Amino acid sequence: MALKEIFCQDRAIDLLQRAFASDKWAHAYIFAGPEGVGKFKTACEWAKLLLCTDPIVEDGFADSCGSCQSCRLFETGSNPDFNHVYKELLEYTKDNKDKKTPVDLPIDVIREFLIAKVSTRPTLCRRKVFVVSEAERLNASSQNCLLKVLEEPPGYCSIVLLCTRLEKLLPTIKSRCQTVRFGPIDEGRTVEKLQGMGVAGEQSRYFARLAQGSLGAACKWAQLELAGADLYEIKKRLLGSLARYE
Secondary structure (H helix, E strand, O other): OOHHHOOOOHHHHHHHHHHHHOOOOOOEEEEEOOOOOOHHHHHHHHHHHHHOOOOEEEOOEEEOOOOOHHHHHHHOOOOOOEEEEOHHHHHHOOOOOOOOOOOOEOHHHHHHHHHHHHOOOOOOOOOEEEEEOOHHHEOHHHHHHHHHHHHOOOOOEEEEEEEOOHHHOOHHHHHOOEEEEOOOOOHHHHHHHHHHHOOOHHHHHHHHHHHOOOHHHHHHHHHHHHOOOOHHHHHHHHHHHHHHHO
């Protein structure tokens, strides 16, 4: 995938493009919006572009080249300068082996997989990028720990927080980040996407409406349907049963 292929988030992509063109990208971003609208994919492609050693610019639009060593390693999930931070990493921290996945994003994960790594210079690229999933799950201790990095980040570092509920973040966190908003995907565009996957017209409209702007959720249901789950038929039978009792 490439940054230009991100679906229906033109405003967010344009903001990032202008930042890259002026070489004034923020040291910290909050990608805010509902689940399943492309925040994580955009963050990954943005990181890939920042780490690319030979970015391509066509008609004023910058994208990663896809062929340099950085891009190749990124595609295999082994670029040493890209770090994805998420709560499930807790079991890999020094003192929490085999611990169950927490509800919150704990401070131990932030300390070991972000704070400790920010201070070391990039290994391969000019920059380092950290993407934090479910930032709304950062508890107070985790946010205060992260705040220290956001106040005085190294010049080579960029941090992207993915968040579905901005009100869960401390005002001090939000004030030190640039917020990029991601909106729900238009139902018509979702229908087009699902039909392109091979989902029938009536079914694609049903899943698009049910997803309420979340392309990710709609695609997951479509994949289940194509795999033989018969979700749409089950829905019809349930509605038929309810109608008989009215």
